[in-house]
Amino acid sequence: MLAETVCSAVSAAGLGIAAIAAYRKRFLAAVRIAAYALVPIGLVMTGAVEWLARTAFSPVAWAGFGVLGVSWLLFMTTRAVERRRGGTARAEREESKGTGRREPRGAVGPAASGPSLGAGDRSTAKPADDFSDIEAILKKHGI
Template sequence: MLTETVCVALSAGGLAIAMMTAYRRRFLSAARIAAYALIPIGLAMTGILGWIEDLVFHPSVWLGFVLLGVSWLLLTATRAVERRRQGGRGKLPEGAAGRPVNGGRPSRESRGRSGRKPASDGDDFSDIEAILKKHGI
């Protein structure tokens, strides 16, 4: 009963402020204030406030939120540890922005002078090693 009384008082005060704003011929602001002022009384009339009271004033509900937070932290921590352990194994070398080095194109050395890729692919790994050494990896 007390929460409904507080909601009615908030709505009445908000509507009074909206009326004063409308008197100053600021109708758009007055309509916005009136819309916000009607929210507390609407919540009281729909019965949502009872659910909110049960949510706020029961320790078991807060314990449930704490447990959800702990589970989220555990999941996040295990993902971070897993990523750190993998250390990028099995991935192509990447630049600082997370894109492949050279945009995924073959380097000039691997294409040769004519611009075409040579027939032997044995030099591909030496190019990758050179790139990794260049970046200090």
């Protein structure tokens, strides 16, 4: 009963402030204040305030909030561990399914590790050929 009275008083005060804002030709602000002021009385009319008052003084409800908090904490801990490891347990099982062992994630083939030089064949390129362009540039600049 006290909560309903407080909510009604807050709504009345908010509507009064909205009326003052409208009187000062600040109509957008007045409408916004009126919208906020109607929320507490709307909650009283729907019965949400009574439900909240019952819940706030119920030890079972507080125990339920505690269980939800522990659940959230466990969920976030597992998410942090998954991020630190680099994947989920399901992905690890699928990776190691064929080989019987876990392979590192993100491994690429040896041909994919070098820079792309176009349509040329990498198997015929000599290591000296790779640096000839760089040497020419350095000589051009006198280095």
